[in-house]
Amino acid sequence: MKIKRGKKAQLTIFIIIAIVVIAIVALLFMFPKLRTNIGFEKLQSPENFIQTCLEDAIKENVEMISKQGGSLEPSLNILYRDEKIQYLCYTPQKYQACVVQIPFLEKHIEEEIKNSIEEDVNFCFNSLKQTYEERGYAANLKKGEIVVELLPKKILTTMNYEFTFSKEEGTQKIGTFRVVVNNNLYELISIAQSIMNDEILIGDSFEQFYMDFYTWLKVEKERPGEDTTIYTLTDRNTQDKFKFAVQSWSFR
Amino acid sequence: MKNKIIIFLSVIFLVATLNFISAQGIEYPQCCPLANNGAQCVAVPASECASNFAPTSCDSVPSCQAGVCVNIQSGECIENTPKIVCENSGGLFKTEAIHNIPECQRGCCILGQDTIFSTEIACKEAASKEGLNFNFREDITTSNACLGLSLTDEEGACIIKTDFETKCKRTTGKECGAEDSESGFVDLLENYVSGTSLTTEFFQGKLCTADELKTDCTKSEKTTCYKDDVYYLDTCGNRANAFNSAKYNTPLNSDYWTYIQNPSDICAPVTGGSSSAKTCGNCDYSSSTKCRSPQAEDPKPTNQQANFENICGDLKCKYKGKTYQNTESWCAQMSGTLWEENGPGIKLDLDGNYLISKDKMFNPEKYNLPGSEYVTQECYEGEVLNVQCKGQREQVCKQYEQQGRTRAVCEINNAESCTTLKNPTKDKCNALDDCYWLSGSSPIIGGNKDEGAVWSITKEELEKEGLNAGRFSNAEREQKQGACVPLFTPGDEFWTEEGQAKCMMTQDSRKVIYEVVATLTEEEKFISDSEKLGEKWSYNGKEEDYKRQSRCSGNCFAIPNFGGKTGEFKDGIAALWNGEKWGEWKSEMPVSDRRGQYCHKKGKPESPKSGPVSGNKVNCADDDDEGKRYNKPEFYAHSSWLKFIGIRARASGDCGITSNFLGENPDYDSEKITTIIKRVKQDQTSTKEKWKGSIVEGVLYKGEDLADLNAPKFNGAIYPGTTEEVI
Numbered sequence: 004m005k006i007k008r009g010k011k012a013q014l015t016i017f018i019i020i021a022i023v024v025i026a027i028v029a030l031l032f033m034f035p036k037l038r039t040n041i042g043f044e045k046l047q048s049p050e051n052f053i054q055t056c057l058e059d060a061i062k063e064n065v066e067m068i069s070k071q072g073g074s075l076e077p078s079l080n081i082l083y084r085d086e087k088i089q090y091l092c093y094t095p096q097k098y099q100a101c102v103v104q105i106p107f108l109e110k111h112i113e114e115e116i117k118n119s120i121e122e123d124v125n126f127c128f129n130s131l132k133q134t135y136e137e138r139g140y141a142a143n144l145k146k147g148e149i150v151v152e153l154l155p156k157k158i159l160t161t162m163n164y165e166f167t168f169s170k171e172e173g174t175q176k177i178g179t180f181r182v183v184v185n186n187n188l189y190e191l192i193s194i195a196q197s198i199m200n201d202e203i204l205i206g207d208s209f210e211q212f213y214m215d216f217y218t219w220l221k222v223e224k225e226r227p228g229e230d231t232t233i234y235t236l237t238d239r240n241t242q243d244k245f246k247f248a249v250q251s252w253s254f255r
Numbered sequence: 256m257k258n259k260i261i262i263f264l265s266v267i268f269l270v271a272t273l274n275f276i277s278a279q280g281i282e283y284p285q286c287c288p289l290a291n292n293g294a295q296c297v298a299v300p301a302s303e304c305a306s307n308f309a310p311t312s313c314d315s316v317p318s319c320q321a322g323v324c325v326n327i328q329s330g331e332c333i334e335n336t337p338k339i340v341c342e343n344s345g346g347l348f349k350t351e352a353i354h355n356i357p358e359c360q361r362g363c364c365i366l367g368q369d370t371i372f373s374t375e376i377a378c379k380e381a382a383s384k385e386g387l388n389f390n391f392r393e394d395i396t397t398s399n400a401c402l403g404l405s406l407t408d409e410e411g412a413c414i415i416k417t418d419f420e421t422k423c424k425r426t427t428g429k430e431c432g433a434e435d436s437e438s439g440f441v442d443l444l445e446n447y448v449s450g451t452s453l454t455t456e457f458f459q460g461k462l463c464t465a466d467e468l469k470t471d472c473t474k475s476e477k478t479t480c481y482k483d484d485v486y487y488l489d490t491c492g493n494r495a496n497a498f499n500s501a502k503y504n505t506p507l508n509s510d511y512w513t514y515i516q517n518p519s520d521i522c523a524p525v526t527g528g529s530s531s532a533k534t535c536g537n538c539d540y541s542s543s544t545k546c547r548s549p550q551a552e553d554p555k556p557t558n559q560q561a562n563f564e565n566i567c568g569d570l571k572c573k574y575k576g577k578t579y580q581n582t583e584s585w586c587a588q589m590s591g592t593l594w595e596e597n598g599p600g601i602k603l604d605l606d607g608n609y610l611i612s613k614d615k616m617f618n619p620e621k622y623n624l625p626g627s628e629y630v631t632q633e634c635y636e637g638e639v640l641n642v643q644c645k646g647q648r649e650q651v652c653k654q655y656e657q658q659g660r661t662r663a664v665c666e667i668n669n670a671e672s673c674t675t676l677k678n679p680t681k682d683k684c685n686a687l688d689d690c691y692w693l694s695g696s697s698p699i700i701g702g703n704k705d706e707g708a709v710w711s712i713t714k715e716e717l718e719k720e721g722l723n724a725g726r727f728s729n730a731e732r733e734q735k736q737g738a739c740v741p742l743f744t745p746g747d748e749f750w751t752e753e754g755q756a757k758c759m760m761t762q763d764s765r766k767v768i769y770e771v772v773a774t775l776t777e778e779e780k781f782i783s784d785s786e787k788l789g790e791k792w793s794y795n796g797k798e799e800d801y802k803r804q805s806r807c808s809g810n811c812f813a814i815p816n817f818g819g820k821t822g823e824f825k826d827g828i829a830a831l832w833n834g835e836k837w838g839e840w841k842s843e844m845p846v847s848d849r850r851g852q853y854c855h856k857k858g859k860p861e862s863p864k865s866g867p868v869s870g871n872k873v874n875c876a877d878d879d880d881e882g883k884r885y886n887k888p889e890f891y892a893h894s895s896w897l898k899f900i901g902i903r904a905r906a907s908g909d910c911g912i913t914s915n916f917l918g919e920n921p922d923y924d925s926e927k928i929t930t931i932i933k934r935v936k937q938d939q940t941s942t943k944e945k946w947k948g949s950i951v952e953g954v955l956y957k958g959e960d961l962a963d964l965n966a967p968k969f970n971g972a973i974y975p976g977t978t979e980e981v982i
Binding site: 078094 | 640
């Protein structure tokens with residue numbers, strides 16, 4: 004009998020344990036923040052948190068800007084296959100070289116990316132503060148300047164946001180956050196500028212020359228009608244793209 | 256001949272298809288700083304301008320003047336930028352030529368192992384961004400020379416030592432010795448303690464696998480891609496030499512694992528599809544190979560780790576049964592172009608000489624049809640890319656060929672140069688790449704029917720050109736009698752109002768002077784019949800009603816029966832014109848046995864008068880016996896004349912009725928040939944009281960009548976439903 008009672012008790016204990024485990028797992032699923040609060044998940048460093056939080060947003064915005072000729076809302080554009088594509092150089096006249104509409108493309112795109120991610124940056128920093136507070140830190144955030152730089156093979160976003168967080172063990176302060184996104188936009192827009200110069204000069208460009216010289220590059224040229232040429236520059240290795248429109252030297 | 260009335264008929268044909276006047280899209284200067292569509296400093300009408308429209312060119316509007324925009328921070332210099340656009344972008348606007356602006360002078364910017372051909376400011380900016388030192392060489396003024404510099408820094412093995420460990424990195428001596436490289440090397444060290452000493456030693460030309468260096472790095476079967484070639488990696492992740500499976504098993508003290516070698520010294524270049532790709536990593540981009548992960552069609556490389564396989568992949572393209580080399584391009588087979596299936600194409604040698612005769616390329620009824628466009632196709636790394644040439648044949652695809660390799664380029668179709676050619680001659684026209692000399696002797700017209708033409712020319716022009724006022728030599732005729740037309744018919748927007756207006760503006764007129772025989776009685780009867788029946792200028796085509804033309808009464812009109820309906824009398828006429836006897840000639844034939852000619856008064860070629868022919872001489876009655884006469888007609892046969900103007904019209908643009916590239920016919924009314932028939936005396940005044948001093952126009956052919964220029968449908972001298980009108 005003793006044995007039987009012992010078995011029953013064991014069974015009951017097992018059932019109780021199972022219920023508790025299931026309940027904990029369910030709670031962790033329902034309230035993800037609990038996972039970090041109770042130490043199941045390691046709290047990311049503020050830098051990593053911001054990189055993780057912003058990376059996709061930057062990539063999405065860069066992709067959007069890249070396929071629209073460098074502008075989030077292209078001012079002078081052609082609608083082609085449901086996409087508005089910015090004219091970088093344009094003239095409605097025949098027998099005329101186009102006039103440049105966006106002279107400093109790199110600077111312009113840096114500004115456009117910056118404007119496009121401002122909301123995301125604020126969201127991510129607020130989330131960072133909240134996450135740290137939920138983990139028992141006293142956190143303080145001071146907003147600062149956002150600088151986007153197109154660099155060879157990458158896009159660097161620097162945020163001069165001051166984030167201070169403290170617990171019993173001490174206080175830490177971070178004044179600068181950097182998010183790096185691998186992207187060849189720097190190289191692509193440099194080639195776009197060269198193509199634009201060709202268009203100003205002769206109303207066309209020798210795409211084969213560029214592809215021979217930069218073996219990683221694919222240049223596609225489409226003529227959607229009228230006198231516009233749409234260029235798509237693609238990095239064959241990374242599949243990064245930059246698309247823009249030009250209208251120059253029409254003889255028709 | 257009894258009746259020696261000489262009739263001069265000037266027939267002026269308006270062919271509403273010629274492209275001889277280049278219509279400018281915008282006639283008046285205008286400048287809009289900001290257009291409704293967002294464009295800045297462009298010439299658009301006031302209705303499309305959002306602000307400050309100026310009825311002058313943008314060069315005269317200070318804010319829209321174009322110049323060089325300089326970015327003082329980045330060193331960028333952008334030409335043809337309007338002032339307002341430049342300044343709004345934070346640039347410094349300059350009106351000087353770019354080569355006169357010191358900030359815009361480019362040189363070679365050396366950044367680490369790389370070089371950029373840029374301005375000094377841009378060089379500094381790039382160095383700052385990349386955290387590198389820079390060296391700006393303003394003495395290097397070409398991008399090629401600059402590129403060459405990047406290859407001069409020799410690589411070798413850089414040994415990095417601390418008290419606890421020794422590592423090796425393949426790099427340049429400069430980087431190995433550079434003070435700021437230290438931080439980069441720290442990452443290589445597993446047990447580096449910050450602040451402790453770290454030394455580097457450089458072994459130029461050596462590999463980290465070299466036995467003598469006693470490093471931890473040894474050979475591995477892993478490979479990587481570098482500058483298009485396949486390289487072995489050592490166990491430290493450094494590049495060793497280009498992959499050669501046969502050399503893998505050589506000892507570490509062999510040259511292969513000791514010295515950096517040029518890939519071309521390791522194995523012969525791998526060509527696309529070659530089995531040597533399995534064993535050699537010396538890829539050759541120009542022979543269609545490049546390092547990449549093997550694809551299904553590639554052979555499996557030997558002696559490489561399965562997960563890290565790289566190979567000189569075959570970059571050739573297979574397209575429509577043909578194999579093209581990487582970077583090779585060709586013109587696509589496009590309907591209605593010279594590159595349609597079995598078309599002659601536009602092939603050139605590397606010196607730019609056509610490999611196909613212009614006679615074979617010129618056929619506006621078959622090639623360069625409305626809607627057709629040229630496309631180049633290019634093989635790039637196994638992928639065929641299409642690049643459209645500019646529409647409406649503004650560009651055509653020309654294919655340069657050498658040793659079986661082709662290069663296709665969309666080149667501007669310089670059609671306008673043909674029609675704007677001053678004092679055109681056959682030689683001058685044919686010297687232009689995109690032009691064709693169309694004459695009666697052109698194969699497409701029929702050949703060898705060009706026997707002379709009346710060529711409108713002023714006395715001053717005659718003198719200037721040093722020409723004989725009355726006659727052209729055969730050589731002169733060959734040079735002068737014809738038209739310079741585009742070799743590749745350009746397109747027109749004939750479906751728009753602007754296009755229609757352009758078509759209407761593209762007129763051509765041509766005078767044909769000829770004579771026919773007529774007796775006074777016949778003339779009177781003809782005129783009487785004509786007036787009675789209300790028919791004029793009848794044609795020897797259908798019923799009796801149309802036969803008066805062939806009676807050829809005085810002052811009758813030889814057009815369109817000039818030389819017979821289909822030129823059946825052309826040989827006879829030619830004989831007559833050459834002063835020979837035409838045995839079969841009968842008076843009812845629409846020509847006289849006199850040589851068509853007229854004389855002019857001494858020293859007054861502008862004052863023609865008649866005169867009989869005697870043998871090979873012209874008797875100009877009271878003239879000076881100079882025997883001056885105007886030239887022979889360009890065409891003896893009406894058919895060849897009609898074909899000539901039809902072909903010329905179609906060669907000149909899309910205004911005509913030419914079927915489009917799908918074989919569909921557009922609105923036939925888009926092409927019509929109308930005539931202005933001027934019945935004149937020798938002194939160019941009208942012979943008929945009713946039309947005295949007037950020019951009368953009537954439509955002869957219209958639309959589909961001319962679909963087939965070899966068999967035009969003739970509907971009577973005046974097109975049914977139309978009336979002649981005094982113009």
